Amino acid sequence: MRPWVRWLVLALAAAATLAAQPVRAVLVTGAPPGSRDTQFHLRLATAVAELERSRDPLLRELVAALRASSGVIVVRPLTEDPATWGTDRDRAHTAPADRRPRRLGRSTPTDAVVFLNRDAVDDGSAHWRGGVLVHELVHALDLSTGRYSADVRLRERRAVFLQNVWRHRVGYPLRASYHGRFATLDYQVASKRGEIADYGRYLFAGPDFPAEPPP
Numbered sequence: 001m002r003p004w005v006r007w008l009v010l011a012l013a014a015a016a017t018l019a020a021q022p023v024r025a026v027l028v029t030g031a032p033p034g035s036r037d038t039q040f041h042l043r044l045a046t047a048v049a050e051l052e053r054s055r056d057p058l059l060r061e062l063v064a065a066l067r068a069s070s071g072v073i074v075v076r077p078l079t080e081d082p083a084t085w086g087t088d089r090d091r092a093h094t095a096p097a098d099r100r101p102r103r104l105g106r107s108t109p110t111d112a113v114v115f116l117n118r119d120a121v122d123d124g125s126a127h128w129r130g131g132v133l134v135h136e137l138v139h140a141l142d143l144s145t146g147r148y149s150a151d152v153r154l155r156e157r158r159a160v161f162l163q164n165v166w167r168h169r170v171g172y173p174l175r176a177s178y179h180g181r182f183a184t185l186d187y188q189v190a191s192k193r194g195e196i197a198d199y200g201r202y203l204f205a206g207p208d209f210p211a212e213p214p215p
């Protein structure tokens with residue numbers, strides 16, 4: 001074999017090996033260049049680091065799963081810029097980076113942009129205690145793992161379940177509905193039945209969730 005042919009074969013083999021490597025997720029907590037929100041991003045990094053060493057195994061697993069998933073997750077504060085707003089300017093939300101409608105669901109890893117209330121990363125604020133960060137990170141995880149259901153109820157029940165794990169930790173009232181539209185009682189039911197870890201397995205292993213409790 002001529003040397004250049006050998007080189008080509010080796011280079012192609014190396015490229016194929018690289019292509020086969022799973023892309024690791026990046027959870028971007030830093031501020032973009034020139035941002036005026038450096039305080040928000042510093043507090044965000046602290047809040048994520050605290051989740052990472054939480055005494056609750058499911059909250060720790062959330063950050064570990066985010067880091068192990070494919071895709072890039074960027075976090076931004078809600079600002080005066082309407083481009084950061086969702087259904088209204090004060091409500092945190094997580095958008096698929098491909099900008100296609102949420103109702104399509106995603107079964108392949110999809111980058112995500114999380115938009116948070118500024119004070120959601122301020123230790124002790126109402127949004128912090130309410131677990132807005134944890135809620136939105138579940139949506140980001142579902143996108144970045146391709147487990148983002150087309151069914152809004154299913155998506156929100158998964159997010160509120162872990163949000164309630166957080167609320168229980170910090171002693172904040174549990175969330176029982178999704179903006180009054182439907183009940184979100186999975187944490188309450190799992191807690192009563194001693195099945196918190198089982199629900200956690202659903203959250204971190206697939207797109208599904210246990211059947212809704214009867215009303």
Ligand SMILES: [Zn+2]
Nearest residue numbers: 135139156159
């Ligand atoms: Zn949600």
